Amino acid sequence: MNRKQLYWAKDYTYEARQKKIGWLNEIIESLHEQPELGKYEDDEDSEELFTQETITVAQRLMKLVIQEEPNKQDIRELYILLKIYKHIRNSAWDDICKYVENLHWVVNIWETFQNVIELDIWHGCEYQRYSIKEPLITEGKFIRGSSSIDHHGHIVFKLEQNLEDNQIKIIWQIPNETVIPDEYIPESIEGIIDGLLKYSHLEKKAFSSLKITVFNGSYHEYHSRESDYRLAACIAWRNALENAEFIPL
Incomplete structure (x- = not known):
């Protein structure tokens, strides 16, 4: 099925992805320096932090964005992991999830999407x-x-x-x-x-x-x-x- 390219696909080319390395490094550094960012700022009921888990997914994404042709299955697996815990871990997790959602659509779905x-x-x-x-x-x-x-x-x-x-x-x-x-x-x-x-x-x-x-x-x-x-x-x-x-x- 022929569909026009997603207009934001240009933001997920190899060259464009390199610009996200600094963003991911900032997330990792912030979580190391302020572990309390591992949960939502206004979530007073929870004491559980997901700091290391968030650092790990940021590092996994880092490995993908620096590859000229990232492995499709690796993107799919990271997408599922991030998606399951979206809105229940922390804001950095959600930001990474949004980026990987779009990357997943560009790399794995859109060109061969048959409506399912x-x-x-x-x-x-x-x-x-x-x-x-x-x-x-x-x-x-x-x-x-x-x-x-x-x-x-x-x-x-x-x-x-x-x-x-x-x-x-x-x-x-x-x-x-x-x-x-x-x-x-x-x-x-x-x-x-x-x-x-x-x-x-x-x-x-x-x-x-x-x-x-x-x-x-x-x-x-x-x-x-x-x-x-x-x-x-x-x-x-x-x-x-x-x-x-x-x-x-």
Whole structure:
């Protein structure tokens, strides 16, 4: 399937990646000097630090960015590790995760993307695995108006069991770019994964064996931004969990 190149792919060429070495070194040095940065600054309830874990993922990313052709599997494995703990460790972890998300799309996904993403993100996780009992359609809207910046993100997807395997299968079934333009696909799908992981951690349940089909939504020619679709996808998850019933596998 021929799609135009992601406009931000230029930021992940070998030459562009070299400019991130200083950023990663700063993260590593800051964590060494201030170990307390290993948790969120406003997280007063937690005493657990993830300082060394964050240094380790920064070092792993450093090894990848200095390679002219980084190993695709290494990027995929780092992506999954970062994604699982996004929003629950610290802000540096989240920043690294965002960079690796985009790198993963550029190197591993976009050129061969056939409208399907398959993930097995719970390998080795202690959570009990759950799937949805009955199919459910959910909708998320992030539409805001203000005097400075307007937002328009709108996505609709269907959740159903995928008991053929333990994977999560995300299918992009948007008929054409007049519904949601292709440039919003990565943020939409990453938002779906973010929402799934967020509520999995909250419920202590590994939501798995799921098929998630994105089939509708909308965009605004002037007000839509990529991040609006990530937020809309998370809102769709929140709405789904108000009505969904999950069963253990």
